[in-house]
Amino acid sequence: MMSSGGYTTIDDQKISGSVPTFPPSEAQGKISGVFRPPPDADDTFSKPAPGSSSDGPQTGGWMSRLTIGSYKPYFDVDTSDVLERIKDSLFPFKATFTEKTANNPDLYGPFWICTTLIFVVAAISAFVAYLAHKWQKKAWDYDISLVTWSAGIFYGYVSLVPLGLYLILKYFSAPSGLVQLWCLYGYSLFIFIPASCLSVVPVEVFRWVVAGVAGFTSAAFVALNLRTHIMSAGERWFLIVAGIFFLQLALAVVLKFYFFTITVGASSS
Template sequence: MMSGKYTSIDNQQLQGSVPAVPDPPPVTVKFTDSNLKTFPPSETQGKITGGSRPPRDADDSFSKPVSGSDEPQQQGGWLHTFTVAAYKPYFDIDSSDVLERIKDSLFPFRGTFNEKTATNPDLYGPFWICTTLIFVAASIGTFVTYLAHKLKDKEWNYDINLVTWSAGLFYGYVTVAPLCLYVILKYFSAPASLVQLFCLYGYSLFVFIPAMCMSVVPLEIFRWVIAGVAGLMSATFVGLNLRAHIMSAGERWFLIVAAIFLLQLALAVVLKMYLFTVSV
């Protein structure tokens, strides 16, 4: 019997009855080539580190799409014209560019506007120029009629139709006139960019903003002079910038340029007759 005490076995070599098992050979694990993309990708395509540049303004919602970016591919076909993405590149412009193009419109005899905007025509400037013209025409026209009535101690009533009429005139003109010219040039085998025509006609209307502001002077002859000068500047700006391109349309190029010139003058006459001709 065991006495409850553990005995120690010293200097004894015990041989087990089970034979020793040799170590297994090393197992080599081979992995097949993975089809997963590495992360981060070797070619970065983000908006900051990829092919596109950081937005020049705080909001990059109207930045131009860059080839190779990770943006989804745009919808093709004619349905693409009804998407916002189709018009983003034409609003990606700095304020300094808009001011430079406005300066060019005030110097119509240079005739270099189309060359400067050939690669990057915009719709941002034309949209805001037309919008400004609508409110300026309505407010100045209202003030002119108010002043004429007060000078003769007559009762004056506000005409709300000035706003709607101005909106229809300017938005309609800057849309219909380039569209008609686009069709005519395409018929004569001298097609032009429709967006560039919108851009040209939009900036050609800027000269009417200061002209309307100066028309508050209650002198009929002065108003006619202002309307005539503004109309000549606008017509010259459009005619000279389109002349070089329209000359490729054949022998009738002069008639097309003359029609463009006269149409701009007609716009100035309409503005003078409707907005600044006051009968008390």
Template sequence: MMSGKYTSIDNQKVSGSVPAVPDPGHVAVRFTDSNLQTFPPSDAKGKISGGSGPPRDADDTFSKSTVGSDDSQPSGWFGWFSVASYKPYFDVDTSDVLERIKDSLFPFRGSFNEKTSSNPDLYGPFWICTTLIFVAASIGTFVTYVAHKLKKEQWNYDINLVTWSAGLFYGYVTIVPLGLYVILKYFSAPSGLIQLLCLYGYSLFVFIPALCLSIVPLDIFRWVVAGVAGFMSATFVALNLRAHIKSAGERWFLIVAAIFLLQLALAVVLKIYLFTVSV
């Protein structure tokens, strides 16, 4: 009969027991040198390169580029019929447009071409001409409406005022720079067509406040307003083109004088057809 106490097992050899494993001591483990490869490989080819910068497509999506520089855009004369070719000339900030409008109101500086030579825009000229059309039509309509009401006469809206203003401003800001572009090219003093369109477009801004002041029913006052606006606009264009046209030779003065007089003629036309409203 087994007692309640456990008996100790002697450290003796018992049949069926596993012999103890001898201590082998310190074992040194050596690893062969491994050639780790970075991912992605530096010589990887394909759309995504091993550089740290973003893909080129993401970088150049909204960047301003030269016309025809993109392979997807048509080159040569076909570029003029592509809408994508004109996208860089409408990529301007509000601060840029306001700064250029401010320069047009200070014509004696003559630094407009220098500031816009690297990035001329068509956004400002387009909206300046469009604003001129609606201002001329609305003010002309308002003044004639008041005149007829004061005389108790029947008043009819003249739609020709809008079409005439659109033809005048859009036509002037397009045909005159295009003609000047051809003339300067003939005299071996070529200038960029977009630069000329930009210059002439901003030169018309001064006529917007002039048209607003034409509401005053004094003919002499309207002549003064039209004359001052025409002189400022003509001086702005002439001074900004003078330095460039001097390279055309001895006839540079005649070209600048013709530019100045043509801009004054525009002011006279505006006075006769838009500023002359009897109240």
């Protein structure tokens, strides 16, 4: 072995075994290192990030996914990314959301959208009830359960429905990425934030129209973005897509009935 000019070379000689090498340098993500989410599913319609291994980190298996650091890539987005994805959720017929987020589905936007929706719905619902009682000169008390029910409904929906859909698609041999589904469903809830604010208007027909438009937009956004992928599930793909669509509409109906249907009695209801 000889060294010259600050470089080390190996003489031409037979060496048994293999020479250990260092991994090549990779493109850097926004936080640190290459974007490499934890394995999302055994088969995912999320494509691997450029320059990364499609298998992702294997050290620790499932136990590695219980660490906070393993989910850091899913929060590696900036304001422009989130705003672009919110805009896509408001124009469902483009159906390009899953293509744009295939390499980098995020949980940052869905978490804050869902959390904002919880407090907006609880606050607007309480304000609507207050106005209804005030106009009829009835006693009114704030119902703290609005916050807990709102949190249970929206956190539960955006967590469990994608999980159930993930298992169904896996059963029909059309598995999708679980985080990709969480991302899609999280952004689909954004339309309910402005819809809740518009529900302040004390006109029942107007509230139903707002709930219907919001529910249809959200349902179409989810169903159309998943349709192409679910078609690979075989003959029953239409039933799955229809179920996704009507379940999302049902969320809008629950939102209208529970939070924005006000009954004024002798005391607060």
